[in-house]
Amino acid sequence: MSQAELEGQTLPRPRRRKDQEGWWQKHGISLVAVLVFLGLWQLSGLFLNPILLSTPVAVIRDWFQIALNGYLFIGLLEGFREMLIGLFFGVVVGITVGILMGRYQALDRILSPYVNFFNATPLIVIIPLVIIWIGITVNARIFLVFMITLWPMLLNTVSGIKNVPKGYMEVGQAFGFSERELIRKVAIPAAVPYILAGARVAAGLSIIGMIVGEMEISFFGLGMMLSTYGASFQTGHFFAVVLTSSIFGIVNVSILKWIQRRWFPWIAGTAGQNT
């Protein structure tokens, strides 16, 4: 007997809407709109100075140029490495401190003012200070990524732990879990949706941190290319780098979505349900 036959229950069918609507019905209009936009952009090249907007064809051409001569990927790989290190520490510290603050009110009250202060500060302004502390080095860029990603991670984890359904904790208590088991086996898993939401924000910000660091702390990779191409009016190359960073951002978010689907299918399964 298959699961679906038991008591006529329904299993979640995430693909159903897709089957009903079809890819074209769902995305066709977006695709057409993008093509129209690109066409208009290309046409604008006939009337405007290419320094202002360049054209899609020129951007693709320039992208292949910097991709094939290696500039792009050398910079990208190193930038990616730094971004990952910064993000890693942001995530680990954010989750750890977030769990403690979420669970222990005293700690929350002690640390909250600082957390809110840093979260409210646009962290680009600390760059001169970072340079004074650490110097014009790779570590300074990593530190910038860390400082930018830490706060959303921390704040989301804190709300995740504070918003664990009371009933879940009560079940854990009634069946005899100790305080540590309650945190590890109930509170943390229940906070995962919040933590993943924080990670999505942090992943987006980490790219910003990486590029700003490469523009403002020490010249390197994508940030350097953007500054250089912008300053020398190579608009086609400039857009080629912008395109690359966008793709990078999309990849980041897709990886996180994949992680959620792969390891936390229950988040989609319980969405909108009053458990």
Next chain:
Amino acid sequence: MLSIRHVSKVFDTKDREVLALHDVNLDIEEGEFISFVGPSGCGKTTLLRIIDGLTEPSEGEVIFNGQVLSGVSREMGFVFQDINLLPWRSVVENVEIGLEARGVEKSERRRQALEALRMVGLEQVADVPPYTLSGGMQQRVGVARALAIRPKVLLMDEPFGHLDNFTRETLQIEVAKLWQQLKTTIIFVTHDVDEAIFLSTRIALFHSNPGRLAKVLEVDLPHPRWEFNVRADERAIAMREYILDYLGVRKDVMV
């Protein structure tokens, strides 16, 4: 076996103290099926939680097999009205929770949890995520979760309150059968008088404002009760009328 002695509970709310339970005394014998019945706010759920140790009494004590209880009892299984199965665990892993907290080793845990699922007829969905089950099935898992620790006392807090009529009647029969088969003491909170009459050997009636135990009735009907139409039985009808009158339901009805 279980003695409730002078138990009172005061809840502190923002602007006042609420006396939720006033001086409850009750002895419960081994193997009994006793229901707590009363209007909402009569403290029946609070008393059940105090028996389990989930809530501390303000005064009085609960004595279980000669020992005064403190903290959550390890020998009682609790069935919540909101089952709250943990969605990141499969059905069987949810049933394992109590065994896990008691340090039972992994494969043994699974074996015992599967056995508990078999008792409620859900062995075949052991490895499914809980949110794919219907409400009735989830509630059965809730019962299995409490049974898995082989409790001496099973505490059920309006377990079928959220279910539709058909499912509720099916589950009532299943609980009656489980009770006959396992001979476990069951304490059952409900506001459904028919449900209480169908299931119980005794019914404890509660009044509200302040919540207090008002009267305990014997249910003098033969077992097993699923073999005859209890609802149409004259003694049951008389008892229902008596309970509804006693709880003042009739008086409050506006004409």
